Amino acid sequence: MAExxxxxxxxxxxxxELASDSGMEVFGPVKKGNDVFISKMDGKTELCLDYFISxxxxxxxxxxxxEPILKYKLRSEGVELAELPPIKPLVVFGGHPCDAASIPLxxxxxxxxxxxxxxxxxxxxxxxxxxxxxxxxxxxxxxxLGGSPHGETGSDILLERVSKDGWQAKIVSEKGKKFIExxxxxxxxxxxxxxxxxxxxxxxxxxxxxxxxxxxxxxxxFDHPLWEEVASNCxxxxxxxxxxxxxxxxxxxxxATMWEGVRTKNWDACTLPFFTKHASGHNPRSQSxxxxxxxxxxxxxxxxxxxxxxxCTGCGRCSRVCKAGVNILDIVKRIDEESKKGEK
Amino acid sequence: xxxxxxxxxxxxxxxxxxxxxxxxxxxxxxxxPLFVKNTQQAEKxxxxxxxxxxxxxxxxxxxxxxxxxxxxxxxxxxIRSFVMLLSENQVSRDAIFIIGMxxxxxxxxxxxxxxxxxxxxKVHNPHLADVVLxxxxxxxxxxxxxxHYAQLEKLNAMSQEERWAFWQEELSRCIRCYACRQxxxxxxxxxxxxxxxxxxxxxxxxxPRGNFAWNIVRALHLAGRCINCGECxxxxxxxxxxxxxxxxxxxxxxxxxxxxAGYDPxxxxxxTTFRKEDDEDFIR
Amino acid sequence: MPENIYxxxxxxxxxxxQETPDTQTFRLAFKDPSVKEKFSFKAGQFGLYSAFGAGExxxxxxxxxxxxxxxxxxxxxTGRVTSELANMNVGDTIGFRGxxxxxxxxxxxxxxxxxxFVAGGIGLAPVRCVIWNVLDLRDKFKDVHIVYGARTYTxxxxxxxxxxxxxxxxxxxxxxVDPGGDTPECGCTxxxxxxxxxxxxxxxxxxxxxxxxxxxxVCGPPIMxxxxxxxxxxxxxVPENIYTTLENKMKCGLGKCGRCNVGNFYxxxxxxxxxxxxxxxxxxxx
Numbered sequence: 001m002a003e004x005x006x007x008x009x010x011x012x013x014x015x016x017e018l019a020s021d022s023g024m025e026v027f028g029p030v031k032k033g034n035d036v037f038i039s040k041m042d043g044k045t046e047l048c049l050d051y052f053i054s055x056x057x058x059x060x061x062x063x064x065x066x067e068p069i070l071k072y073k074l075r076s077e078g079v080e081l082a083e084l085p086p087i088k089p090l091v092v093f094g095g096h097p098c099d100a101a102s103i104p105l106x107x108x109x110x111x112x113x114x115x116x117x118x119x120x121x122x123x124x125x126x127x128x129x130x131x132x133x134x135x136x137x138x139x140x141x142x143x144x145l146g147g148s149p150h151g152e153t154g155s156d157i158l159l160e161r162v163s164k165d166g167w168q169a170k171i172v173s174e175k176g177k178k179f180i181e182x183x184x185x186x187x188x189x190x191x192x193x194x195x196x197x198x199x200x201x202x203x204x205x206x207x208x209x210x211x212x213x214x215x216x217x218x219x220x221x222f223d224h225p226l227w228e229e230v231a232s233n234c235x236x237x238x239x240x241x242x243x244x245x246x247x248x249x250x251x252x253x254x255x256a257t258m259w260e261g262v263r264t265k266n267w268d269a270c271t272l273p274f275f276t277k278h279a280s281g282h283n284p285r286s287q288s289x290x291x292x293x294x295x296x297x298x299x300x301x302x303x304x305x306x307x308x309x310x311x312c313t314g315c316g317r318c319s320r321v322c323k324a325g326v327n328i329l330d331i332v333k334r335i336d337e338e339s340k341k342g343e344k
Numbered sequence: 345x346x347x348x349x350x351x352x353x354x355x356x357x358x359x360x361x362x363x364x365x366x367x368x369x370x371x372x373x374x375x376x377p378l379f380v381k382n383t384q385q386a387e388k389x390x391x392x393x394x395x396x397x398x399x400x401x402x403x404x405x406x407x408x409x410x411x412x413x414x415x416x417x418x419x420x421x422x423i424r425s426f427v428m429l430l431s432e433n434q435v436s437r438d439a440i441f442i443i444g445m446x447x448x449x450x451x452x453x454x455x456x457x458x459x460x461x462x463x464x465x466k467v468h469n470p471h472l473a474d475v476v477l478x479x480x481x482x483x484x485x486x487x488x489x490x491x492h493y494a495q496l497e498k499l500n501a502m503s504q505e506e507r508w509a510f511w512q513e514e515l516s517r518c519i520r521c522y523a524c525r526q527x528x529x530x531x532x533x534x535x536x537x538x539x540x541x542x543x544x545x546x547x548x549x550x551x552p553r554g555n556f557a558w559n560i561v562r563a564l565h566l567a568g569r570c571i572n573c574g575e576c577x578x579x580x581x582x583x584x585x586x587x588x589x590x591x592x593x594x595x596x597x598x599x600x601x602x603x604x605a606g607y608d609p610x611x612x613x614x615x616t617t618f619r620k621e622d623d624e625d626f627i628r
Numbered sequence: 629m630p631e632n633i634y635x636x637x638x639x640x641x642x643x644x645x646q647e648t649p650d651t652q653t654f655r656l657a658f659k660d661p662s663v664k665e666k667f668s669f670k671a672g673q674f675g676l677y678s679a680f681g682a683g684e685x686x687x688x689x690x691x692x693x694x695x696x697x698x699x700x701x702x703x704x705x706t707g708r709v710t711s712e713l714a715n716m717n718v719g720d721t722i723g724f725r726g727x728x729x730x731x732x733x734x735x736x737x738x739x740x741x742x743x744x745f746v747a748g749g750i751g752l753a754p755v756r757c758v759i760w761n762v763l764d765l766r767d768k769f770k771d772v773h774i775v776y777g778a779r780t781y782t783x784x785x786x787x788x789x790x791x792x793x794x795x796x797x798x799x800x801x802x803x804x805v806d807p808g809g810d811t812p813e814c815g816c817t818x819x820x821x822x823x824x825x826x827x828x829x830x831x832x833x834x835x836x837x838x839x840x841x842x843x844x845x846v847c848g849p850p851i852m853x854x855x856x857x858x859x860x861x862x863x864x865x866v867p868e869n870i871y872t873t874l875e876n877k878m879k880c881g882l883g884k885c886g887r888c889n890v891g892n893f894y895x896x897x898x899x900x901x902x903x904x905x906x907x908x909x910x911x912x913x914x
Contacts, residue, residue, distance in 0.1 A: 249886035256681035325376020
């Protein structure tokens with residue numbers, strides 16, 4: 001099979017070219033302050049290619065912060081449903097394997113009996129170009145959940161750094177193959193692999209807990225005091241869930257004038273105080289630790305019951321953004337410890 | 345920090361407080377909140393230049409409010425927010441034990457050096473506390489000298505169009521996670537305006553309309569109340585310079601009402617009081 | 629079902645009944661005749677009703693699946709959507725998505741059994757769906773008992789149907805109002821001929837004889853349910869045969885929006901109907 005390479009400058013040029021096409025949506029890494037965000041590009045966007053990990057995940061390209069799910073006209077004769085804008089083809093560049101792995105994970109949810117064609121159509125139309133990891137930090141734990149710093153799950157093309165200036169492009173899916181063939185001019189250069197380019201192996205990110213043991217503990221310990229202890233400093237914002245590649249909860253709201261309206265699906269979060277509050281005032285999860293327990297239990301237990309997979313890819317984003325000091329890895333490791341104690 | 349651990353154990357053991365909120369270390373260069381309910385947990389307490397969090401924010405939480413007495417470790421700047429809670433009748437002085445820490449400045453773990461807010465600090469030594477720990481630190485700015493925020497200059501030098509473009513770009517990253525609100529000690533409304541839907545005052549979608557409405561309304565609700573702790577900006581996952589909004593309003597409050605929030609629990613914020621001699625040139 | 633799972637059917641309000649000062653029942657007809665033709669549901673299922681411009685709200689389908697040409701919903705005005713609905717008139721259009729969720733196992737478990745319905749306040753709505761389903765197929769069931777209570781006479785829903793059930797020989801209805809609740813409100817003077825007492829107490833004092841094969845369907849405010857359960861068990865009902873419907877906040881009804889779950893039990897998908905035997909295995913988060 002042919003080998004494909006692409007330089008940084010060619011990649012920038014390719015993404016800019018694609019982003020100038022109004023028929024397409026292109027997402028890439030953009031620097032802001034000390035951090036990088038996966039952002040929607042236009043032809044003028046300045047890309048940043050030198051970063052460890054973006055604050056947000058690539059989730060918002062495929063599951064947008066808000067999107068119209070219904071449009072209607074309000075007429076004196078009654079209500080009339082209107083056309084929704086078509087879903088455009090997408091290119092998403094700049095996530096890591098922990099981002100890409102979340103996309104098929106959420107597919108299970110969005111196709112559970114009722115098919116959410118907004119998510120599924122985007123999934124069909126997206127080309128996900130992922131960067132294999134060359135760096136890690138203390139919050140990374142993908143290997144504990146079956147992931148890998150050079151994992152292919154969910155990607156269409158995986159880029160592995162071979163020189164300071166470029167990557168080798170590995171075709172992962174048919175979509176990826178077609179993408180490279182269509183834009184072959186950008187992938188023609190041959191780059192001789194340089195020495196000293198860091199490569200991250202699975203063993204560089206040690207496995208830190210056993211997720212099946214964690215699940216067993218969660219099943220039996222809903223009322224355990226540990227929950228309150230580990231999550232009492234959570235102040236109930238949604239930063240963790242919004243940067244999370246697998247958190248998928250949403251709200252549905254209407255916005256209308258006298259003549260027309262739109263119904264949108266908007267990100268929402270189980271950590272926010274009003275998420276489960278009934279109209280009567282009753283709130284099944286009224287305390288912040290109860291909401292955080294839901295977040296962890298959903299990922300590490302309930303999701304497995306439904307779809308046979310942990311709903312976490314070990315990217316560590318939630319821990320990095322949380323300034324209240326809630327650290328998911330610490331908590332899951334702690335649960336694993338408790339579980340081991342129980343086994344003895 | 346022997347002194348702090350000792351005091352904490354004393355408070356817990358004597359059952360004077362039901363809960364103590366302090367800091368624990370978080371890696372080599374970092375600190376995070378710690379909820380202490382027993383003497384064993386108290387051993388973990390620390391205080392150093394990485395103790396950035398304003399722990400007073402936890403006092404607004406319903407489960408903390410429900411406790412009989414809570415101790416909180418606080419720097420001078422944090423105590424300013426406690427003073428505001430007092431003057432707005434949100435806490436009872438008797439229900440809170442303040443462990444005031446003297447503090448020269450705090451440092452972000454990202455290596456940016458002394459925190460910007462510390463350059464305008466007038467309360468390196470806690471001005472209201474039940475006990476003060478740590479060696480006294482010389483104050484660098486006189487109490488009555490108005491504060492000027494250097495970072496506002498760039499913003500004020502912009503034309504209206506440039507400012508509009510600047511905020512459009514900055515606020516486009518707002519994902520409406522409400523970290524600013526949840527971390528803010530003075531955002532204590534039981535039901536925030538954005539959680540109201542009868543009527544829906546603020547668009548909850550993270551679109552330009554919703555993001556502008558949300559961030560501006562929050563800034564306005566803090567006008568004359570914000571004490572410059574900078575937590576909203578620090579916790580914002582999208583790096584939005586929220587303090588520019590708050591500081592503009594703080595300078596406004598100083599200029600129009602000669603008011604700085606958070607020093608005197610007996611005085612009232614300017615927007616909750618009326619004085620005949622107030623300058624009313626905003627009414628046109 | 630439309631390709632867009634969030635797209636509602638358009639329905640016309642054909643009848644409005646003011647049940648109590650803050651509760652109304654809408655009778656709804658599908659605007660599209662082909663949908664009307666194909667639509668079917670089972671007792672216990674729910675839907676999302678939309679007031680266009682305000683949003684969607686979740687209620688059960690309060691009419692019986694045996695009544696084919698329409699569906700009914702009963703709601704209390706509490707929030708944005710219900711306030712908007714409350715201001716609507718006959719002929720107006722609303723949206724409906726559904727039916728969603730599981731249903732009462734009528735054929736599988738209820739046929740041939742004695743059935744006791746216990747409801748409080750607006751909790752009669754989901755129960756009323758089953759009651760009519762049972763009454764429309766009356767010969768498939770043995771004795772039918774209904775114990776229904778509300779705070780006051782005014783708060784009793786479906787008053788016209790209570791009268792009908794009272795008059796029927798094949799149904800035993802016990803209606804009650806809470807102590808102090810028989811005082812006429814809103815200027816209406818009523819000669820109250822029912823009981824005065826809380827639902828669990830009235831249930832216990834009734835002539836109903838429970839047995840381990842008998843079925844109970846319970847719905848009402850959490851406090852009523854809490855005190856009703858031990859009474860039912862004392863009467864001889866077993867947890868496997870006591871059913872209720874869970875009501876958690878929902879936005880999608882499709883198992884996606886992530887807010888109605890109680891542990892790994894999604895109320896919108898695995899529920900809303902659940903037996904007490906199963907409910908007791910779930911965490912207390914409802």
